Amino acid sequence: MSTEPVLQVRNLRAYIGTPRGVVRAVDDVSLDLDRGHALGVVGESGSGKSVMARAIMGLMPGRSGCSGQVLFEGRDLLTLPRKQRAEIWGKHIAMVFQDPGRSLNPVVRVERQLTEGMRKHLGVSRTEAHGRALDLLQEVGVPDPEKRLRNYPHELSGGMRQRVMIATALACRPTLLIADEPTTALDVTVQRQILDLLRRVQRSHGMSMILISHDLAIVAGRTDRTAVMYAGKLAESGATREVFDAPRHRYTHALLEATPTIDHERHAPMRLITGSLPDPTAPPPGCRFAARCSHADAACSDPGPQMVSIGTDHEVACLSPVQTSTEQITGGELVGR
Amino acid sequence: MAGSGTAHLRGEEALLSVRDLVVEYPTKGGVVQAVSKVSFDVLPGETLGIVGESGCGKSTTGRAVLRLDRLTAGQIDFAGERIDEASGKRMRELRRSIQMIFQDPVASLNPRRSVKDIVVEGLAVTGAPAAERASTSSSILEQVGLGSERFADMMPRQLSGGQAQRVAIGRALALHPQLLICDEPVSALDVSVQAQILNLIEELKAQFNLTVVFIAHDLGVVRAVSDDVLVMYLGKVCEFGDADMVYDQPAHPYTRALLDSVPLTDAERGFTGPALEGDLPSPLSPPTGCRFRTRCPRAEERCAAEEPEIQEIRPGQYAACHFPLSLGATVTLAPAAEEPAAESTPETTSETEAAAVPAAAAEPAATVEPAATIEARTDPVAVPAALEKPAPTDESAAGAKSAPLEKPAPAEKPAPAEKPSPAEKPAPVEEPVPAAKSVPAEAAVPAAAVATAAVVEKSESAGEAAAATTSEPAASAEDVVPAEDVVPAAPAATAEAAKPAAAAAEPVKSEPAKSDI
Numbered sequence: 065m066s067t068e069p070v071l072q073v074r075n076l077r078a079y080i081g082t083p084r085g086v087v088r089a090v091d092d093v094s095l096d097l098d099r100g101h102a103l104g105v106v107g108e109s110g111s112g113k114s115v116m117a118r119a120i121m122g123l124m125p126g127r128s129g130c131s132g133q134v135l136f137e138g139r140d141l142l143t144l145p146r147k148q149r150a151e152i153w154g155k156h157i158a159m160v161f162q163d164p165g166r167s168l169n170p171v172v173r174v175e176r177q178l179t180e181g182m183r184k185h186l187g188v189s190r191t192e193a194h195g196r197a198l199d200l201l202q203e204v205g206v207p208d209p210e211k212r213l214r215n216y217p218h219e220l221s222g223g224m225r226q227r228v229m230i231a232t233a234l235a236c237r238p239t240l241l242i243a244d245e246p247t248t249a250l251d252v253t254v255q256r257q258i259l260d261l262l263r264r265v266q267r268s269h270g271m272s273m274i275l276i277s278h279d280l281a282i283v284a285g286r287t288d289r290t291a292v293m294y295a296g297k298l299a300e301s302g303a304t305r306e307v308f309d310a311p312r313h314r315y316t317h318a319l320l321e322a323t324p325t326i327d328h329e330r331h332a333p334m335r336l337i338t339g340s341l342p343d344p345t346a347p348p349p350g351c352r353f354a355a356r357c358s359h360a361d362a363a364c365s366d367p368g369p370q371m372v373s374i375g376t377d378h379e380v381a382c383l384s385p386v387q388t389s390t391e392q393i394t395g396g397e398l399v400g401r
Numbered sequence: 402m403a404g405s406g407t408a409h410l411r412g413e414e415a416l417l418s419v420r421d422l423v424v425e426y427p428t429k430g431g432v433v434q435a436v437s438k439v440s441f442d443v444l445p446g447e448t449l450g451i452v453g454e455s456g457c458g459k460s461t462t463g464r465a466v467l468r469l470d471r472l473t474a475g476q477i478d479f480a481g482e483r484i485d486e487a488s489g490k491r492m493r494e495l496r497r498s499i500q501m502i503f504q505d506p507v508a509s510l511n512p513r514r515s516v517k518d519i520v521v522e523g524l525a526v527t528g529a530p531a532a533e534r535a536s537t538s539s540s541i542l543e544q545v546g547l548g549s550e551r552f553a554d555m556m557p558r559q560l561s562g563g564q565a566q567r568v569a570i571g572r573a574l575a576l577h578p579q580l581l582i583c584d585e586p587v588s589a590l591d592v593s594v595q596a597q598i599l600n601l602i603e604e605l606k607a608q609f610n611l612t613v614v615f616i617a618h619d620l621g622v623v624r625a626v627s628d629d630v631l632v633m634y635l636g637k638v639c640e641f642g643d644a645d646m647v648y649d650q651p652a653h654p655y656t657r658a659l660l661d662s663v664p665l666t667d668a669e670r671g672f673t674g675p676a677l678e679g680d681l682p683s684p685l686s687p688p689t690g691c692r693f694r695t696r697c698p699r700a701e702e703r704c705a706a707e708e709p710e711i712q713e714i715r716p717g718q719y720a721a722c723h724f725p726l727s728l729g730a731t732v733t734l735a736p737a738a739e740e741p742a743a744e745s746t747p748e749t750t751s752e753t754e755a756a757a758v759p760a761a762a763a764e765p766a767a768t769v770e771p772a773a774t775i776e777a778r779t780d781p782v783a784v785p786a787a788l789e790k791p792a793p794t795d796e797s798a799a800g801a802k803s804a805p806l807e808k809p810a811p812a813e814k815p816a817p818a819e820k821p822s823p824a825e826k827p828a829p830v831e832e833p834v835p836a837a838k839s840v841p842a843e844a845a846v847p848a849a850a851v852a853t854a855a856v857v858e859k860s861e862s863a864g865e866a867a868a869a870t871t872s873e874p875a876a877s878a879e880d881v882v883p884a885e886d887v888v889p890a891a892p893a894a895t896a897e898a899a900k901p902a903a904a905a906a907e908p909v910k911s912e913p914a915k916s917d918i
Contacts, residue, residue, distance in 0.1 A: 326620050
């Protein structure tokens with residue numbers, strides 16, 4: 065197995081034309097995903113995380129708005145002819161969407177939706193596909209799979225539908241699974257089941273996974289690396305443990321502080337982030353978080369931060385990163401002690 | 402879970418008391434009992450948090466208090482007055498004292514009116530003169546953080562979610578209500594905005610002397626704002642008590658499971674405990690006895706046969722469960738929680754997924770404490786059983802017994818770590834619970850009521866029409882899909898709740914306004 069990352073995103077931009085101007089949904093994002101690893105992408109709504117996932121899949125309408133490179137096993141998905149991309153979809157890269165109710169075909173039985181991919185990509189016979197579908201449903205924890213195969217999506221609960229979605233995504237044993245807010249529509253106990261399931265299949269299949277969520281906590285315990293996005297830009301990325309134990313970007317730090325936890329002290333005021341997202345059609349120069357940041361100064365807008373390495377396996381785009389106890393800032397340079 | 406009963410009620414001094422509330426919806430598949438014999442009290446000045454998953458009836462309960470949904474049975478008293486049988490006319494007056502804010506902030510605002518008008522629609526209904534409305538409008542907008550001139554003339558669609566929720570809060574407060582019901586007020590908002598809104602609600606609560614019922618599915622959010630917490634499952638009350646006690650020492654297995662399912666912002670530990678099996682049963686044919694028993698790791702035959710009554714587990718904490726978690730039992734669950742803490746979570750659960758339900762609970766316990774007790778080894782199932790002791794009186798014994806069990810385990814959770822003293826029973830939580838509840842004794846009442854009473858006559862005819870067309874029949878028609886919290890129904894009803902007459906009277910007037918969009 066090569067050590068080359070499965071996915072290399074280089075300077076990805078996704079601009080969307082709207083009546084109010086061009087929305088810079090993803091603006092110059094670069095990241096790598098290693099084989100067998102799980103990458104969490106977190107950000108609030110409008111951060112561009114979902115658009116990025118779609119851009120990586122090549123699902124953006126009229127690809128004209130996307131530039132940069134998305135190298136999947138060495139091939140640039142952005143320039144690949146449509147026919148070859150279609151070969152990759154489902155077979156090598158699969159996606160799980162937020163709303164399982166809407167992403168399953170309502171008038172097609174579960175069995176056909178599950179087996180469609182493997183019949184097309186792997187050319188297996190109908191009987192074999194049936195057997196595999198049963199195994200898949202078993203694997204994702206759907207009870208009574210034989211009966212469920214004959215069901216229509218509306219006959220299943222939300223959690224069951226998401227399990228079917230995941231089984232469908234796994235049908236061709238993809239190299240990369242992109243899960244875009246896979247549990248947002250689900251209740252907390254079911255969300256728990258689905259998150260455990262995703263992590264389990266990702267590990268047992270040696271699959272790479274991108275787990276996208278607005279909820280930091282969803283990504284925290286279940287990924288190897290985490291990337292934090294804000295207003296179309298990458299704010300911070302690194303080993304998940306690093307990012308959560310010692311967030312360096314002011315935005316990540318503030319976001320973690322603002323997340324209510326189950327051990328929150330009663331009536332204690334929440335730490336908050338004042339202000340709101342910048343206008344996506346005319347983002348401010350430099351750091352896009354500067355206007356809401358209590359540590360911003362003139363340099364944050366001009367020239368603005370670059371993504372720099374900080375500590376081991378940790379990158380941040382911030383001119384006055386949160387200090388850890390073992391480091392101090394001298395003249396803008398970070399010096400490890 | 403299936404709790405009915407009244408052990409947890411606080412009696413006379415409550416501002417709002419709900420007794421045996423039942424709300425049913427007819428559906429094609431039969432009658433769904435969305436809320437089934439739920440009782441609770443809210444003391445003046447306190448915040449009651451209602452948590453539960455979708456379909457547990459928490460929103461329906463909130464809406465029933467405002468009589469936005471028709472009650473099937475039960476009694477609701479507000480400030481000493483029975484509102485479950487109040488007339489439509491009286492209800493419209495009462496809704497000035499009981500206001501509500503809804504989940505979808507943009508949809509709950511009239512799309513054709515400007516922010517400054519929306520905020521005082523309630524006052525317009527009461528017939529307040531234009532000058533008074535204008536001044537109230539600007540002062541309220543100031544108070545909800547939208548003081549800037551530019552907001553006053555904006556239309557709802559130009560607002561962000563957070564700004565729209567501020568307008569909705571302003572609209573509710575313009576009438577100086579006594580009780581504010583917040584139905585998932587922040588679940589549609591981003592984390593950074595959510596914190597702003599929660600802080601705003603807390604500030605205004607103090608400023609306006611509000612009593613709050615805060616309905617949400619997010620346990621972290623509820624913890625941050627609540628004095629007491631009511632946990633619901635499938636239309637029933639599971640647990641009620643002081644928020645700190647319920648969160649730190651849950652007595653009901655469902656509460657425990659809910660808390661264990663909350664993802665942590667901690668890279669080391671994904672969750673605090675094992676996952677809950679299975680799905681919510683169909684509300685059309687809820688399980689007999691305790692409604693949670695189909696997913697409960699502690700369920701036994703008795704749970705199917707007999708519905709548990711709410712009983713006091715510890716002073717100030719009540720649960721409807723035949724086998725509540727005692728303090729000792731909580732400890733045995735805690736080590737199980739530590740196992741998956743290492744990255745092994747998925748594997749662990751994968752095994753338990755296949756295993757029979759009771760075994761799932763017993764197994765981790767056995768692995769964690771092999772050295773601790775011999776009984777634990779020889780008969781793992783016996784351990785939880787022995788510690789179960791439903792009767793609160795046995796608790797000190799259970800606690801004493803479990804203390805040695807707990808020692809060897811790394812004290813990971815701060816809460817259980819403080820507890821091991823065998824004398825824990827009388828004072829498990831140092832906090833003076835009753836004191837917290839006594840709150841501002843003088844319920845700030847009358848000003849609004851008096852003011853509104855004077856103008857009732859005026860608004861009557863218009864209000865009648867609006868209320869008749871919208872609040873009652875609309876609600877029942879749309880709510881045919883009940884178990885979910887029916888979102889579309891909410892906005893329509895909001896408009897009505899806040900300003901019955903306005904909706905009927907205004908559309909004609911606002912038609913031309915539309916053209917300047």
